[in-house]
Amino acid sequence: MKRAPLPPEAATAAARPGASASGPATRAPRVPGTFLAVYALVYVGFWIANQAPLVITLAVRVDALVPEADRAATLGLILGVGAFVGLITNPVAGRLSDRTTAKWGQRRPWILVGATGTLGGAAVMAFAADVPTLLGGYFLTSVFVNILGAMLIAMIADQIPERQRGVASGVAGITLPIGLVGGSFLVQVLAPDIVLMFLVPGSLAFFLVLPFLFTLRDKRLEKSDRPPFGMRDLVRTFYxxxxxxxxxxxxxxxxxxxxxxxxxxxxxxxxxxxxxxxxxxxxxxxxxxxxxxxxxxxxxxxxxxxxxxxxxxxxxxxxxxxxxxxxxxxxxxxxxxxxxxxxxxxxxxxxxxxxxxxxxxxxxxxxxxxxxxxxxxxxxxxxxxxxxxxxxxxxxxxxxxxxxxxxxxxxxxxxxxxxxxxxxxxxxxxxxx
CATH class of the missing domain: 1.20.1250.20 (MFS general substrate transporter like domains)
Structure with missing residues (x-):
């Protein structure tokens, strides 16, 4: 069975003595600081789109749609559904991307889908006139933002050599507090315009992804090298x-x-x-x-x-x-x-x-x-x-x-x-x- 081709640099590194067999990332050359900077920017956009509804905007929208006595239960239901969706989506999206044979690469199509869907889900929540629509919008947001998150975390293994993974993980680690504080500040500035409070964080997840998409040297998998995937494989995704x-x-x-x-x-x-x-x-x-x-x-x-x-x-x-x-x-x-x-x-x-x-x-x-x-x-x-x-x-x-x-x-x-x-x-x- 023919293996998917590596980028030229990775193929060269793979031939060196002592190259690790733990995956393509360990055979790759050092990645430049510019890659880590663009990667961090995408991650900040991801966290802003992920955390803004979780921390602030959903509660504001629920407050406008239901009586005070029902706010806590309604918000808990919506957040609970989102957490469950994320639990399922993350490994499934990862498993499917591992078997993707697109010419554009294994991860890049999913990154685009995740960012586009995140913005779409934010738009549904922004214009929701009732709780079921708001729940549906957050369901969509949770699906697509977790697709995006699954691809971003895979970059550590795909693109980063072992000797740089601590730095890359550290870069990813600082993006959560930046996204959390930045998202909170952004939403406060946009308040009380509820539409902008949803759309701007979702738009950041989309637009900050674009430079990464066009600079990423993504892995490619040939169709002849793709493992079979059936219902049993789907169940084993979670184990x-x-x-x-x-x-x-x-x-x-x-x-x-x-x-x-x-x-x-x-x-x-x-x-x-x-x-x-x-x-x-x-x-x-x-x-x-x-x-x-x-x-x-x-x-x-x-x-x-x-x-x-x-x-x-x-x-x-x-x-x-x-x-x-x-x-x-x-x-x-x-x-x-x-x-x-x-x-x-x-x-x-x-x-x-x-x-x-x-x-x-x-x-x-x-x-x-x-x-x-x-x-x-x-x-x-x-x-x-x-x-x-x-x-x-x-x-x-x-x-x-x-x-x-x-x-x-x-x-x-x-x-x-x-x-x-x-x-x-x-x-x-x-x-x-």
Whole structure:
């Protein structure tokens, strides 16, 4: 069976002694800084389009469509559907792109589809006159933004050599806080024009993708080299054998635990400030912004620094372990803190741990992927470790709070334990240092 041709540079590198067999990216030459800059720009657009509805615009639209008594339930339903859709779409889109034989490449057609569909879904939400239409618009947005996200995360394995994956993962890691803060600022500027509040973030996801599409040297797969794909393969899209691929499974477990802890922070931060610190309902939004800003700034510093150091020292595990420990310590600081300055310091510490963890953990998992021919699918499965906690946190947190007699100190102590367990879970990984 004839293999898909590599770009000339990659083919040359593949012939060198010592070339890795873990996938095309490990045989490629170093990528220039311009590629990483364009890649980061696309990722920022992705996060703005992804986070703006999640954090602000959906709540505003729901508030205008339903009575006050129904707002929480309606918003929860819409967000729950979106989280479930993302859980399914990410690995499926990855699996299909791994088998795409288009002349334009394996990922590029899907990137265009994802960006175009994201803008289309935003338009449906912008003009929705009732809840079913708004739900349908968010359903479409969730499908297409997750297609785009699956392709972007696959770029680490496709395009980046192993010795640069820490840097590339660090670059990807700083785009979430930039997108979160930038999207929040953008929506505030556009308010109260609800149409622009939806369309502008969606448009950024589309237009920022265009330079990347025309500069990307995408992989190509020949039709003769495409594996068969049936219903059984579709079902197996969501499964990686823990027994056969233990390193990948331990990395998945670690990320799941850390992301579950993170979901407790983002979901219940306002209630923590009111009930634990005694903040007023009027001051809570401002304090939430200050806390997220402290976390974001620390993340933007820690992510590229951790990624760069892991590349220079050629070590992944120790950075992931220490980052998860720091993240867990931040939760214990939140649980025991009783003042706003202590809260802001704890959020900054959480940003250091979270930024370094996300950057180096992504680099680590690309080094232990189960199948070099299914990189996007496997990374889609890995990304479920980040999306599942978003669905589980609203279910688990009320149970923990009930056991702890409503104490958010207890909830955040559990988050700290989860962070430490996430650190321990990375220890059994053997394939990478």
């Amino acid at each position: 990686v054998s823990p027994r056969q691929h233990r390193d990948f499974s331990w990395a998945f477990t670690s990320r799941f635990l850390v992301q579950l802890a993170a979901a407790f922070v983002t979901t219940y931060l306002a209630y923590y400030l009111i009930d634990h610190l005694g903040a007023s309902a009027e001051s809570a939004p401002s304090l939430v912004f200050q806390g997220l800003l402290a976390l974001s700034i620390a993340t933007m510093v820690a992510a590229p620094l951790g990624g760069k150091l892991s590349d220079l020292l050629r070590r992944r595990k120790i950075f992931v372990l220490l980052a998860a420990v720091i993240f867990g310590i931040a939760f214990f600081m939140l649980a025991s803190g009783s003042t706003v300055p202590a809260f802001l310091v704890a959020m900054a510490v959480a940003g250091v741990g979270y930024g370094a963890y996300n950057a180096v953990d992504l680099a680590l998992v690309t080094d232990v992927l189960p199948d070099p021919e299914d990189t996007a699918k496997d990374l889609g499965v890995f990304n479920m470790a980040a999306t599942l906690p978003q669905t589980l946190a609203p279910v688990l947190a009320p149970i923990i709070l009930a056991i702890g007699d409503g104490s958010y100190g207890v909830l955040y102590t559990v988050g700290g334990v989860l962070g430490l367990l996430g650190a321990i879970a990375i220890l059994p990984v053997r394939k990478t240092r």
